Amino acid sequence: MIEKKLNYNFKDPQLLKTALTHSSYANETSVESNERMEFLGDAVLGFIVARVLYDLFPDAAEGKLSKMRSAIVSRMNFAHFAKGLKIDKQMLLGKGEENTGGRKRQSNLAGAFEAVIGAVFIDGGYKKVYRIVTKLLKNCLNGDEEIFRDYKTGLQEVAQRQFKKVPKYKVVLEEGPPHDKCFHVEVKLGRKCMGKGVGRNKKQAEQAAAKEGLEYIEGINKLA
Known part of the structure; x- marks a missing residue:
């Protein structure tokens, strides 16, 4: 399934x-985990995402490229x-991790994605990863606004307007x-926790928490 999605x-x-x-x-099974591949994939993605954006946007200034990256x-x-x-469908998790929602946990999903990219890099080299990342980013840029949405600004506007x-x-x-x-971050309105998020820095974690907060408010509004 994953190979078909990757076309690799x-x-x-x-x-x-x-x-x-x-x-x-x-x-639990005494096999090798994906942590080393995750480390490699993280480094590979950092470089290749920058290169793909550089190639896709030849007229973009450094500041815009940095924000997109x-x-x-x-x-x-x-x-x-x-x-x-569909990486979430095929991840191999321990019983405890499975039972506590590990299949939906952002850190697990992101780590597995990085590891898969690391595996492609080991197996097929730079050009294969470049092709895969280019396709993913083109899909984002052709209408997947989810990737570039500023959730913190969105949540602040909704919270001030509605509450x-x-x-x-x-x-x-x-x-x-x-x-x-x-980093694990919570976002609150008054004493009420509206969302939680995880990220490699505070800004990313806050964006993830804000996304969950917006989804929470949208759920309330649908019930109203």
């Missing part, structure tokens, strides 16, 4: 299986790509080594 067939299928293996599953290279959007490739309140963001957890930090 692995010469070594074990690489794809490893890329889909969460550490919780690896700990920042919008794309986030856990929230890598998780979005993962769902589009006369300003959203407040708080980092509730910071984990991971210095080179791969993970």
Whole structure:
């Protein structure tokens, strides 16, 4: 399924299986997890996304390219790509992780997406990854506004208009080594938690929390 979505067939299928293996599953079965491939995929994506944007937008200024790259290279959007490739359906999770909603967790989806890209890079090289990323980004740019939406601004506008309140963001957890930090953020209106988000920096985590907050308000409005 993933290979069909990628339009790429692995010469070594074990690489794809490893890329889909969460550490919780690896700990239960004594197989290799996807963490090393995630590390590689993260680095590969950072470079290739920049190169693809550079090629797609020859007249764009550095500032615009940087903003676009920042919008794309986030856990929230890598998780979005993962769902589009059906990675969530094939991830290998440990029982505990599965039972606590790990298949929908943004950090797991984003990590698996990075690992799959790392696996393609090992198996097929730079050109194959470049082709895949170019296709993904073109799909985004041809109408998938979800990738570039500013959720914080959207939530603030809705909250002030509907509730006369300003959203407040708080980092509730910071984990991971210095080179791969993970921030967990909550957004509240008054005392009510409207959403939670995860990201590699506070800005990304706040955007993810704001997205959930907007979805929460939209759900309330539908019931009204």
